[in-house]
Amino acid sequence: DSGVTQTPKHLITATGQRVTLRCSPRSGDLSVYWYQQSLDQGLQFLIQYYNGEERAKGNILERFSAQQFPDLHSELNLSSLELGDSALYFCASSSGQGKEGSPLHFGNGTRLTVT
Amino acid sequence: AQTVTQSQPEMSVQEAETVTLSCTYDTSESDYYLFWYKQPPSRQMILVIRQEAYKQQNATENRFSVNFQKAAKSFSLKISDSQLGDAAMYFCAYRSAETSGSRLTFGEGTQLTVNP
Numbered sequence: 001d002s003g004v005t006q007t008p009k010h011l012i013t014a015t016g017q018r019v020t021l022r023c024s025p026r027s028g029d030l031s032v033y034w035y036q037q038s039l040d041q042g043l044q045f046l047i048q049y050y051n052g053e054e055r056a057k058g059n060i061l062e063r064f065s066a067q068q069f070p071d072l073h074s075e076l077n078l079s080s081l082e083l084g085d086s087a088l089y090f091c092a093s094s095s096g097q098g099k100e101g102s103p104l105h106f107g108n109g110t111r112l113t114v115t
Numbered sequence: 116a117q118t119v120t121q122s123q124p125e126m127s128v129q130e131a132e133t134v135t136l137s138c139t140y141d142t143s144e145s146d147y148y149l150f151w152y153k154q155p156p157s158r159q160m161i162l163v164i165r166q167e168a169y170k171q172q173n174a175t176e177n178r179f180s181v182n183f184q185k186a187a188k189s190f191s192l193k194i195s196d197s198q199l200g201d202a203a204m205y206f207c208a209y210r211s212a213e214t215s216g217s218r219l220t221f222g223e224g225t226q227l228t229v230n231p
Contacts, residue, residue: 002159033218043206043221056218088158092219101148101167101212104219106160 003027006091006107014115018079021110025072025093031055032074033104034066035090043090049074050097081114088112117142119209121222128197129230135182136192136225138207146212149183149190150219155203163205166190168212194227202229 003026013019025032034046045058049068060066063081068074078085088111092104118141128134140149151163166174166183173181178198182191194201204224211217 042223045218045220048218058218090160092160097217101165101210103150103162103165105162106152108157108159 002105002107004091004093004105004107006089006110008110009108010111010113012113012115013081015081015083017081017114018077019081019112021076021078021089021091021112023074023076023091023093023107025074025091026105029093029095029105030072031094031097032068032072033092033094034060034074034076035092036087037090037109038084038087046076055097078112083114086112086114117144117147117209117211117220119207119220119222121205121207121225123225124223125226125228127228127230128194130197130199132197133193133195134197134227136194136205136207136227138190138192138222140188140190140207140209142188142209142211144211144213148210148212149181150208150210151179151181151192152206152208152221153201153203154206154224155200160206164192197229199229199231202227 005024030051033048036044046060048056066076088109090109092106094102147168149166153161164176178195207222208219
């Protein structure tokens with residue numbers, strides 16, 4: 001058990017809808033990362049937050065947004081969903097911002113299916 | 116931008132044998148970290164091993180070891196005495212030590228099959 005909790009485990013929704021994915025980091029970790037894993041694209045970095053502030057942005061679509069709350073949990077909001085958004089969405093956490101090389105600890109992911 | 120390449124989409128090994136998974140990366144930085152993660156059929160991402168670029172000594176974790184060649188920008192993973200539970204997708208990953216807010220950049224993955 002990595003200590004990172006993601007909810008829900010599975011989500012099935014229709015095109016055009018909006019969903020929210022939730023992540024609680026490991027105790028003591030200040031950084032939260034979101035990754036998307038599609039069947040044909042491997043693991044794509046979306047966004048990183050450190051102690052409530054955005055630190056790095058990757059290939060995150062404008063339809064997607066995220067935030068990290070004062071209690072350090074994070075939410076990833078996906079709107080105007082398309083079939084191509086179907087994927088496994090991972091949250092990961094680490095103790096630092098990145099330069100110290102602390103490994104990322106991953107949650108079990110949320111499987112999103114858009115129909 | 117840094118890139119990570121795993122040139123072997125699939126590999127197979129006999130149980131109890133040794134297998135080496137390849138990884139190369141491209142970076143202009145001198146200080147960074149390299150990782151191997153394992154993703155079994157459960158899809159969970161599990162850290163296997165971590166290497167610091169400024170350390171010449173290759174990292175080892177039980178049956179898992181790496182061959183880190185900084186000049187060649189190569190970072191291979193050796194699995195000794197392979198077990199059925201080692202069957203998984205293996206991802207090589209790079210993380211900068213020179214940029215705050217640095218992400219983990221992953222390779223495409225190598226699917227490892229362990230034959231009994």
